[in-house]
Amino acid sequence: MEYFKLNIKEANALLQNKDITVKELTESVFQRIEVVEKTVNAFVTVTTDKAFEMVEELPPYQSSNLFGIPMAIKDNMCTRGIKTTCSSKILANFIPPYESTVTDKLMKSGYILTGKANMDEFAMGSSTENSGFFTTKNPWDTERAPGGSSGGSAAAVCADECIAALGSDTGGSIRQPASFCGVVGLKPTYGRVSRFGLVAFASSLDQIGPITKTVEDSAILLNLISGHDPLDSTSATVNVPDFTSCIGKDIKGLRVGIPSEYFIDGMDSQVEQSVKAAISHIESLGAQIVEISLPHTGYAVATYYILATSEASSNLARFDGIKYGLRVPADDLIDTYMTSRAAGFGTEVKRRIMLGTYALSSGYYDAYYKKAQQVRTLIKHDFDRSFEKVDIIATPTAPTTAFKIGEKVNDPLQMYLSDIFTISVNLAGVPAISLPCGFDQKGLPIGLQLIGKAFDEETILKAAYAYEASTPHHTRRPTL
Amino acid sequence: MKKYEAVIGLEIHAQMLTKTKMFCGCSTRFGSEPNSQTCPVCIGMPGVLPVINKKAVEFTVRAGLALGCKISPYNRFARKNYFYPDLPKGYQISQYELPICLGGVVVLNMENGQSTIELTRIHMEEDAGKNIHEGMKDFSCVDLNRAGVPLMEIVTEPQIRSPKEASAFMKKLRSVLRYLEVCDGNMEEGSLRCDANVSLRPIGSSELGVKAEIKNINSFRFVEKAIEYEIWRQEEVLKEGGRVIQETRLYNTSTGTTESMRSKEEAHDYRYFPEPDLVPIVVSDTMLKEVKATIVELPDEKVGRYVNSFGLPLYDAELLSQEKSIAHWFEDAVNKGGNPKAVSNWMMGELMRLLNETSTRIEDCKVTPEHLIGLIKLVDSGAINVKIGKTVFEEMFNSGEQAEKIVKSKGLLQISNEGELDSVIDGILKQYSSEVERFKAGEVKLTGFFVGEVMKQTKGKANPKLVNEILKKKLV
Numbered sequence: 011m012e013y014f015k016l017n018i019k020e021a022n023a024l025l026q027n028k029d030i031t032v033k034e035l036t037e038s039v040f041q042r043i044e045v046v047e048k049t050v051n052a053f054v055t056v057t058t059d060k061a062f063e064m065v066e067e068l069p070p071y072q073s074s075n076l077f078g079i080p081m082a083i084k085d086n087m088c089t090r091g092i093k094t095t096c097s098s099k100i101l102a103n104f105i106p107p108y109e110s111t112v113t114d115k116l117m118k119s120g121y122i123l124t125g126k127a128n129m130d131e132f133a134m135g136s137s138t139e140n141s142g143f144f145t146t147k148n149p150w151d152t153e154r155a156p157g158g159s160s161g162g163s164a165a166a167v168c169a170d171e172c173i174a175a176l177g178s179d180t181g182g183s184i185r186q187p188a189s190f191c192g193v194v195g196l197k198p199t200y201g202r203v204s205r206f207g208l209v210a211f212a213s214s215l216d217q218i219g220p221i222t223k224t225v226e227d228s229a230i231l232l233n234l235i236s237g238h239d240p241l242d243s244t245s246a247t248v249n250v251p252d253f254t255s256c257i258g259k260d261i262k263g264l265r266v267g268i269p270s271e272y273f274i275d276g277m278d279s280q281v282e283q284s285v286k287a288a289i290s291h292i293e294s295l296g297a298q299i300v301e302i303s304l305p306h307t308g309y310a311v312a313t314y315y316i317l318a319t320s321e322a323s324s325n326l327a328r329f330d331g332i333k334y335g336l337r338v339p340a341d342d343l344i345d346t347y348m349t350s351r352a353a354g355f356g357t358e359v360k361r362r363i364m365l366g367t368y369a370l371s372s373g374y375y376d377a378y379y380k381k382a383q384q385v386r387t388l389i390k391h392d393f394d395r396s397f398e399k400v401d402i403i404a405t406p407t408a409p410t411t412a413f414k415i416g417e418k419v420n421d422p423l424q425m426y427l428s429d430i431f432t433i434s435v436n437l438a439g440v441p442a443i444s445l446p447c448g449f450d451q452k453g454l455p456i457g458l459q460l461i462g463k464a465f466d467e468e469t470i471l472k473a474a475y476a477y478e479a480s481t482p483h484h485t486r487r488p489t490l
Numbered sequence: 491m492k493k494y495e496a497v498i499g500l501e502i503h504a505q506m507l508t509k510t511k512m513f514c515g516c517s518t519r520f521g522s523e524p525n526s527q528t529c530p531v532c533i534g535m536p537g538v539l540p541v542i543n544k545k546a547v548e549f550t551v552r553a554g555l556a557l558g559c560k561i562s563p564y565n566r567f568a569r570k571n572y573f574y575p576d577l578p579k580g581y582q583i584s585q586y587e588l589p590i591c592l593g594g595v596v597v598l599n600m601e602n603g604q605s606t607i608e609l610t611r612i613h614m615e616e617d618a619g620k621n622i623h624e625g626m627k628d629f630s631c632v633d634l635n636r637a638g639v640p641l642m643e644i645v646t647e648p649q650i651r652s653p654k655e656a657s658a659f660m661k662k663l664r665s666v667l668r669y670l671e672v673c674d675g676n677m678e679e680g681s682l683r684c685d686a687n688v689s690l691r692p693i694g695s696s697e698l699g700v701k702a703e704i705k706n707i708n709s710f711r712f713v714e715k716a717i718e719y720e721i722w723r724q725e726e727v728l729k730e731g732g733r734v735i736q737e738t739r740l741y742n743t744s745t746g747t748t749e750s751m752r753s754k755e756e757a758h759d760y761r762y763f764p765e766p767d768l769v770p771i772v773v774s775d776t777m778l779k780e781v782k783a784t785i786v787e788l789p790d791e792k793v794g795r796y797v798n799s800f801g802l803p804l805y806d807a808e809l810l811s812q813e814k815s816i817a818h819w820f821e822d823a824v825n826k827g828g829n830p831k832a833v834s835n836w837m838m839g840e841l842m843r844l845l846n847e848t849s850t851r852i853e854d855c856k857v858t859p860e861h862l863i864g865l866i867k868l869v870d871s872g873a874i875n876v877k878i879g880k881t882v883f884e885e886m887f888n889s890g891e892q893a894e895k896i897v898k899s900k901g902l903l904q905i906s907n908e909g910e911l912d913s914v915i916d917g918i919l920k921q922y923s924s925e926v927e928r929f930k931a932g933e934v935k936l937t938g939f940f941v942g943e944v945m946k947q948t949k950g951k952a953n954p955k956l957v958n959e960i961l962k963k964k965l966v
Contacts, residue, residue, distance in 0.1 A: 088537045101536065108530050110537060209536040213766035242539050243768050321766055324571050327580020328534045332632070347573055370571070370761035379763055 013038035014170040015487075017223040018079055018230050021173055025071065025078050032078030033065050035173075036122050039080040043124065043171045046490045051146045052156075052166035053125035054085045055093050064122050075230045077120035082166040082175040085126035086133055087218065088207040089113055092123070096209050097141040097162075098131045100329045100336045100354025110207020111239045112176060112218050119234050124172045127162030131356045132326065133183055133211040135159050136428045139419045140358040147415070148190060149488040150454055154412040157187030157428075163221045164191040169490055174231060175221040180211050181314055182408075182432025184219045185444035189407035189457025192446045192486065194474070195221045196228045197432075199465045200439035201246035203232075204239030210325040212318035213244070215436040224484060225445060225475040229253040232467060248465050256472040262296030264473060267400030271307035272431055277409040284448035284456040285406040288477065292404065295476050300400050304392040309385050310434040311426055316369050316382035317437075322359075323366030329354060361422065386437045393438040397463045402470055405431050407444040407457030431459060441467045445474050446483040455483070494690040494728065496721045497698060498656055499648035502663060503641050504673040505617065505681035506549045511638035512616040513540030513583065518640075520679050524622075524633035532638035534578030539767050542567075546640035547590070547771060549672040550614050551781045553642060554591030556670055556788060559612055561778060565590045566770040567614075571761045575632050576619035584643075586762040589613035590771065596646075596666075597790065598658045599808060607659055610645040617641050642673070648687065648698065653717040657710045660684060661812070665789050669814045677709050684713060688720045690728060699724075700734045704748050706741050716741040720748050792817055800830035809838055815852045823859035832866045833859075840883045856890035857883070865893035878902050878950055906953040908960065911944070914952075915960050918943050929965060937961060 013021065013035045024030045040058055047053060061080065071077060083089065086096045088106035095101045109117070130140035138146040138161035146161045148154040149169040156165040160177030164187035167175050177184040179197035188195025196219045203218045210216060220231035236250040268289060273282060293299050331337035331350025338349040355363070369378035396403060408428055418425045435442045440461055447458035458477070462470035478484050511518055514531035530538045554561050568586035594609035619637035623630045644663065650656050664682055667673040675682045689701035702724070707716050719741075724734050738757070739748040787795075789811040796807035810820045816837070823833045841862075845852060865886065869879045874897055885896045897903055905911060918940060919926055929936045937958075944957050 086537075094536070096536070104536070106530075106535065106537070108535070108538070205537075206539050207537045210767075241541060243541055244539075244766075320763060324569050324581050324761070324763070327571060327573065328536065328578060330573060330575075330580060332575050333533060333578060334535070343575065367761065370763055372759050372761070375761075375763070 011038075012042075014042040014173075016173060018075060018174050018227040019224070021079055022075050022077070026073070028071075032068060032122065035078060036061055036065050036080050039124055039170075039172060042169075046149075046169050047171060049147060049152055049490060050149055050165050050169045050171065051144050052082065052127055052162045052169065052171055054095050054097060054128050054143060054162070056125040057092060057123050060092060061122050061124055068120055072120060074119045076116060076234055078122060079120075079173050080122040080124045081116065082124055082127045082163055082172040083113060084129055084160050084163045084175070084177050086129060086178055086209040086211075087113055087176060088209070089123065089126065092126065094126065094209070095143075096132050097129045097138075097143055098354065098356070098359070099142040100351070102142070102336065104335055106207075108207065111204035111241060112235045113207070115235055116176075125166070127160070127166055127175060127177075129162055130159035131359050132209070132322070133159040133178055133180055133216075134322070134358050134362055136182070136186055136425055137413070137415070137419070138162060139415060140356055142356050145415055148412045149490055150192065151412065151452070153414055154454070155190065155415050157190030157408070157412065159183040159187075160195075160221060161187045161190075164188050164193055164195065167191070167193045167221050167223060168488065170487070174223070174227055176218055176231075176235070177221045178208055178211075178216055178218050179432075179436065180215045180217075180318060181436050182429040184221060185432050185442060185457065185459060186408045186429060188221055188444045189455065189459075190412040192449075192455030192483070192488075193221055193223060194225055194228050194443065194445045194478075194484070195219065196232060196443045196467070196471075197435065197441060198232060198236065198467055199246070199441045200436075201244055202441070202465065202467070203235050204237070204242040204245045206239055206241040210321075212321040213325060214321060215314075215318055217436070225443070225471060225478045226254065226257050228443065229257055229471050229475075232471075246465070251468060253467060253471055256468040257475045258479070259472050260296060261292070261473050261476045264297040264402065264469070265300055265400040266292055266297045266473070267300050267302035267396050267403040269302050269304045269307065269396070269403060269405060271304050272405035274409075277406070278411065278450070280450040281406050281408070281410060281456050284450075285404070285458055288447035288458045288481075289404050291481065292473065292477055295480065297473070302396045302400060302403065304389075304396060304434065306385065306388045306392050307434055310389055310437060311430055313382045313385045313389065314429075314433045314437060315365065315426065316378050317386065319362040319366030320369045320379050321366065323363045323370065326355075326359070326363055358422070389434055390438040393434075393440055393461075401463075402473055403461040405459045405461065407431060407459040411450045411452070411454035411456055435461055440464050441470060443470050443474050445478055446486075447477070447481070448483055449486070493692060494725055495693045496651060496717070497648045497689045497691060497701075498650035498652075498717060499687040500646045500650065500656060500659060501685045501687070502644040502660070503617075503683045504644065504667055504675075506546050506640040506642060506672055507674055508543055508545045508549065508640050510543060510545075512543050512546055512614070512640035513638055516638065520681070522635055524631070524635060527635040528637070532578070533634050534580070540583060540765075542768060542771065543640060546614060547773075548777075548781055549640075549670075550590050550612060550642050551773060551777065552670050552784060553644075553667060553672050554594065554612050555778070555782055556666060556785050557591075557594040557596065557609060557612070559591035559594035559609060561773050562588060562590055562592060563773050564588065564770055565773070567765040567768050568762045569765050572758045574618070575630070576621050576634070576637065578619065578634060578637055582616060582618065583765055583768075584615035585613035587764075588770075590773070596659060596662055598655060598662055599804065600655060600658060605651075605655060607649050607655075608647040610647050612642055612644050615641050615643055648689075653714040653721070656686065656717050657713045660710055660713050662789070665812050669786060669788055680708060683708055686713065686717055686720070688717055688724070689734070690721065690724045700736050702734065702736070702748070703738045704741050705738060705751065712741060712743060715746055716748060719746060723748065786814070789817075796830070800824060802830055802834055806831075806834045806838060810834060813852075819852050819859060823862055826859055826863055828859065828863045828866060832870075833862060836862055836866070836883065840880060840887075844884065844887045855887070857886050861886050861892060868893055868897060872904060872906060872953065873897065874902055874904050875950070875954060878904070902951060904953045905948050905951050906956055908956065911952060911956055911960055914944060914947055915940075915957070915964060918947070919964060926965070
């Protein structure tokens with residue numbers, strides 16, 4: 011049987027009943043990888059040996075939802091003894107001597123690591139085309155991008171090269187590839203999940219989250235990775251509820267806000283239609299649709315690209331060729347910095363380091379960084395005000411379906427716009443989920459984004475599950 | 491006549507006495523094997539995050555309260571970005587816009603009266619590592635043991651007017667930080683360092699001149715020397731009609747000069763911005779109250795008490811209060827009945843000299859306040875004279891025996907027996923009959939010679955007052 015097709019819940023049931031063993035499940039997933047990986051290119055490192063080592067080391071079955079579940083981890087989360095590259099040449103041979111908090115938690119729950127997933131270098135991009143190694147293919151159409159930056163994770167889930175995956179989302183990097191690949195991607199509230207061990211792109215925006223085949227799986231994973239971490243001061247000390255307890259509850263009376271700013275000229279009409287149909291469907295389930303406005307939406311992309319690049323320019327300073335990673339020797343210290351960084355970073359990373367360095371420079375700080383922080387506050391207020399009237403907000407995840415590889419790679423501005431609907435959520439720090447809500451005429455998946463209040467992932471999970479349970483989109487899989 | 495006045499501001503880096511580093515659990519111990527006190531956080535590995543050392547915050551608040559600063563209830567860290575191998579993250583976590591302490595004041599007792607130096611701020615930051623070039627061929631090494639050690643940066647207003655005042659400020663600050671037990675003040679090991687901003691302006695002017703920043707000053711002596719040199723250098727430039735340029739200069743301890751390091755044009759743009767990996771620090775009223783309760787009596791208060799309650803001269807009071815351990819010793823002796831001035835004299839004289847000569851800390855000294863009180867009693871009662879007292883003190887210092895016992899066992903009791911002294915003096919007058927003739931002929935100053943001879947024969951034990959009286963009688 012093709013166990014690799016299972017989701018977490020299904021696999022867990024079979025394991026619990028002893029209908030299958032962890033080894034059988036893991037073998038099935040690696041057989042699948044064997045067959046499709048050369049087409050999909052989801053992984054920077056396929057960790058076959060490590061996976062079977064983990065299988066061997068597992069204790070007898072324990073009642074954990076994740077016991078024996080093969081998962082892909084985006085390659086910007088540090089895994090002790092396993093190469094962690096951020097898809098960058100500068101870290102091509104970097105093996106961390108420490109474990110990120112999220113993978114440590116997964117390990118304690120008994121997960122099996124199938125591989126480190128490809129991404130845009132340092133999570134900067136929307137297609138994996140900025141990977142320093144290779145581009146991951148969209149399993150629905152291998153001429154197309156899987157989205158990004160967590161494109162490897164989303165493609166791996168979509169192509170059944172794992173049962174579930176973790177991604178990270180700074181401006182849409184979980185949700186947009188989930189949308190492009192027709193899977194479920196959740197960006198938790200900023201502070202919900204520890205960032206310790208996540209190689210930082212933009213510290214005030216980065217958040218780790220699940221990429222799964224179903225909404226319920228998303229809730230299961232969120233349960234396991236959430237919570238305050240003494241190693242991450244920005245992780246929140248708020249209570250972690252059981253996110254699966256809201257699964258299956260009805261959404262009668264749920265107030266769903268539709269922001270006019272998210273249905274714009276020039277967006278793909280099939281995306282618009284599908285999302286509007288999905289909203290009508292949610293209404294038919296008993297929810298109440300409310301027109302709202304998020305007036306500062308138009309400033310989000312500019313604000314994001316100042317703040318994210320500013321933080322990135324500083325976060326990436328540690329890659330200097332001195333302590334670890336790539337060093338290209340040169341005559342003196344300054345030249346060694348320059349040759350190492352010139353050879354180690356790709357074009358987009360360099361572009362963002364320069365943008366951020368400029369924005370933080372004395373004389374420009376007030377006009378760019380400081381102003382952007384002020385606008386960020388306004389964007390957050392937009393959400394605060396809206397959530398006085400509504401419980402969740404529904405929008406498209408991305409303005410288009412998956413674009414062709416090469417189509418936007420030379421036009422950074424066009425590429426940046428593919429995150430136009432996801433970026434505000436990171437700036438506001440609120441949670442959002444993307445789930446499949448239909449397909450365009452080319453058969454490419456379309457994503458619906460549901461945005462919630464800070465630390466209220468339960469409500470978006472409840473609504474997403476209600477939608478998923480009464481629609482067939484999530485059951486469709488690409489043929490590979 | 492002097493044309494210019496010096497305007498000096500100091501930036502002092504004080505390593506905090508926390509057991510662990512500012513943002514990780516590594517030890518702060520000095521002098522360990524290079525890179526043996528490091529972890530992924532303090533060597534800037536990818537993906538790791540800083541966590542604030544609460545003790546360091548507490549220490550800075552303690553110093554701030556003691557120095558009269560306003561503690562910011564809401565303050566935060568910022569990143570200072572620059573590339574250097576001893577800075578593993580490519581940025582230093584420091585404080586910029588919102589430091590933890592604002593204002594504050596240090597009062598100095600100078601020869602010509604009190605001067606008040608205001609503080610601009612105190613902020614927290616992490617130390618950098620150390621590049622090692624010596625003994626390496628074609629390469630350098632980096633020791634990151636010091637990277638991440640918590641520092642307090644204390645910044646003064648440009649209110650210091652002379653090199654002497656600058657070193658007095660450093661001494662006072664060191665004393666306070668040591669009292670508070672937040673910094674060991676060890677300048678040789680670099681736990682207290684200072685940069686000086688020096689500029690000149692025509693006397694009477696209120697505008698600030700162009701300043702030079704002198705880095706790498708690591709002793710009280712060098713503070714004075716470096717600033718002295720820099721003032722001289724700037725005076726020479728101005729005298730010749732030149733202009734001082736804004737630059738960073740390095741104090742060279744072997745030549746005693748300052749050397750240009752980089753000009754303003756080459757200055758770093760540090761691109762400060764709020765540290766997104768840390769949440770702002772909130773100092774609550776409860777914390778303020780708790781920290782306040784840990785502040786001990788400080789040198790200034792002690793000086794006041796020593797002068798007013800004990801009647802000590804200001805000079806004595808300042809000297810005895812500079813170090814907490816010395817002050818405690820003094821207070822202990824006074825509390826146990828010692829006369830404050832007598833105790834002070836013995837401490838400032840014999841005790842300090844012997845401690846210095848033998849590099850002993852007062853805590854490890856064999857002489858206790860009880861010992862000293864015993865000795866003072868012997869002197870006051872006339873049992874021994876001051877000169878013998880000094881010998882006894884040294885003996886107490888070496889052996890730890892009580893004064894009385896030393897005096898007894900060595901037979902050092904003062905000879906106050908008139909009959910005994912009579913016969914000694916008779917013998918001397920007989921022996922030196924020609925001197926006696928000369929004395930009688932009017933050479934009065936020979937008294938000293940006779941007293942000296944008496945002391946020689948009695949091994950210093952003769953009661954000098956009595957000897958004088960007897961001599962007077964016999965020589966008339």
